[in-house]
Amino acid sequence: MPDRDSPHPDRRSLLRAAGALAALAAALPRASRTAQAEAAASPSVSFAVEIAPGVHAHQGQVAHSAPDNEGDIANAGFIVGREAVAVIDTGGSARVGARLHAAVRSVTPLPIRYVINTHMHPDHVLGNAAFEADQPAFVGHHKLARGLSARAERYLAVNKEALGEEAFADTKIVLPTLAISETTTLDLGGRAIELTPEKTAHTDNDLIVRDRETGTVFLGDLVFSEHVPTLDGSILGWISVLDALAQAPAQRVVPGHGPAAMAWPDAAKPVQHYLEVLTREIRAMIKENRTLSDATTTVGLSEKSAWKLFEDYHARNVSAAFAELEWE
Secondary structure: OOOOOOOOOOHHHHHHHHHHHHHHHHHOOHHHHHHHHHHHHOOOOOOOEEEEOOEEEEOOOOOOOOOOOOOOOOOEEEEEOOOOEEEEOOOOOHHHHHHHHHHHHHHOOOOEEEEEOOOOOHHHHOOHHHHHHHOOEEEEEOOHHHHHHHHHHHHHHHHHHHHOHHHHOOOOOOOOOEEEOOOEEEEOOOOEEEEEEOOOOOOOOOEEEEEOOOOEEEEEEEEEOOEOOOOOOOHHHHHHHHHHHHOOOOOEEEEEEOOOOEOOOHHHHHHHHHHHHHHHHHHHHHHOOOOHHHHHHHOOHHHHHHOEOHHHHHHHHHHHHHHHHOOO
C-alpha cells in the first residue's frame, strides 16, 4: 500500500510490491496462485470485509454453483486473534477456498489454527482443501463426518458437473479432525470463540460460532437471507433452534446466505415466518387427508415473492416437512 501522503507510488515501491507478490505466488499451491492472480488483477475488490474488529466475512452469490462463480455461493469468514486465525466455512470449491486463504493472508501472517465448518453442505465445505497445507484442525459438529462421508461421492460428482473440470480442479472432501459434541471454547490467543453444536434443524450437524469479544455469531445456514431456506433436517427442530437463539444477544450475525452481516434477532424473522407458514399449512392439509402431491403444488406459495431460487428448492422443503409432520 502506498504511503497515505503520497498518492503516486514510486518505481522502487512498485518493484518491491511486485517482488513480494511473486514470492507469495510461488509459495502457494496452484489453486491459490490462481486466486492470487485474480486478486492482483482486481485490487479494489476485497474478497472479505471486516464486519467487526478482527472479524472478516465474505458474501457469496445467491445463485446455483456454475463455472462463472466457481461455487462461490455461500458466506464464509475468519476471526483473527493475537496468536492464530480461525476460518469459518470455505466455499464450494478449492478455488473459492484459495481466494479466502489469500484474503486471510492479506490481513495477517498468523497461523491458521482452525478451519470450522458450520455444516456439511458442499457450498460450505468444498474449499477446505485450500487450507490443508496450513495443517489446521478441521472442526465440525460431531455428526458432520458421518453425514459428509455418506454423501461425499455424490457431492463431488454433482459439483464437478456443475462447475466443470477447470473450476473444480483440486477440490476434494476434507473431513473434520476435531468433533464438537458440546459447547466448546477455542483460543486464538487472547480471543475466545465459542462453538455450539445444535440439535437437528437445517441439518443434523449445524454448528454455530460465537466471537465473544465482538458479539459476532456465524450461524451458517440456520439463517438465510434472500436465498430461500433449504430444509435437510427437521422443520420443527429448526423453528425450535431459532426460537432459542433469538433469546441470546448478539451484536451481529453472519448468515449462511445473504449479506455479510445482519442485525439480530431480526435476521431470523423471515426464515422463522417461512418455516411457520409451511408447518401451519401442511398440518392443515394432513388434517384434511390431502396428499403430498397436493402439498407440493399449494403450500407456502404466498412466500414466493419473498425469496430468490424459490422454484428450485421450495417443493423439496414441502416434501421434507410433510414427511416429518404426517408422523406427529
